[in-house]
Amino acid sequence: MMQEFKSAHESRVSITELMLPSHSNFGGKVHGGHILNLMDQIAFACASKHSQCYCVTASVNRVDFLHPVEVGELLTLRASINYTGRTSMVVGVRVESENITKGTKRHCNSSYFTMVAKDEDGKSISIPGLILENEQGVRRFARSKKRKEEAFIRDTQFESSHFNMKEHLEGLKDENVKLSLH
Template sequence: MEEFKTAHESKVSITQLMLPSHSNFGGKVHGGHILNLMDQIAFACASKHSQRYCVTASVNRVDFLHPIEVGELVTLKASINYTGRTSMVVGVRVESENITTGTKRHCNSSYFTMVAKDEQGKGMTIPGLLVENTEGARRFARSKRRKEEAFSRDTQFDSSKFKIEEHMEFLEGENIKLSLR
């Protein structure tokens, strides 16, 4: 296995026509279908980089920016943004294209943390990321920061350490009524 690989070496993209079977009750493509496609391409990208079976550990925030219409082409692009010892952050971008007008729209982007596994389900060491330009360094740094912020957020609100008194001002003015016992 190589010690380092570029993001370009594991970059993956797919394009699919959105069919009526992909629609929700509102007639738009169901968000769950798009999430499923995003997870599949994140898996493909991570597996290509690590040369291992990978599992999804977490998905960072998914904002649906524009609805996708039945009959549009949807293109998903994935690349490795960050590598740890056994995990990778895969950036996934979703774009729709109206076939008749050629209009393209960025529909959403998200970041999937994928972990390489061995045959027994244990985390496997993966190649590091060889960054060749400033954009790659920016993506790596942003993913590292996002990982640190998630850890901080999770520990700050750990139920064994949470003190309501420290958060009263923060909750003030919110749509909440506290009736603590």
């Protein structure tokens, strides 16, 4: 039987992987796509552990690559549940690189993956809620809830049925665009 509520630490996951030459791009740094793939894998593992179901990635909120990752460095990814809805979860993923010879660590990026639990037929399925145990948990939950609300407003504001071009033309004057409207 599925638990009604679970704490974030019950489904927390971390992985560490050595970055190999096969992970590099043409510039000799670790390819961002490889890092994104690892982030998606750990978000899946964390969400599946929380929900005890197969999960799919619904969206990824901003991935800013703060520092390049070098071949030969250790990459550590940590994931935990920040928010739970009825069928979806927001998984916070933090990525750090470590230069093994120097012993230095750097925060490379953090991102938020919205994952949805699915049943055997591919239908969304209810998940356990989240037990908030401290101020950090409340902050993360509130931030994810706010981000979700802002995304809805942002997305609906620019739907073609609601969009008013005249409201936005003034803001384009200093941009690198040339208007050729017909």
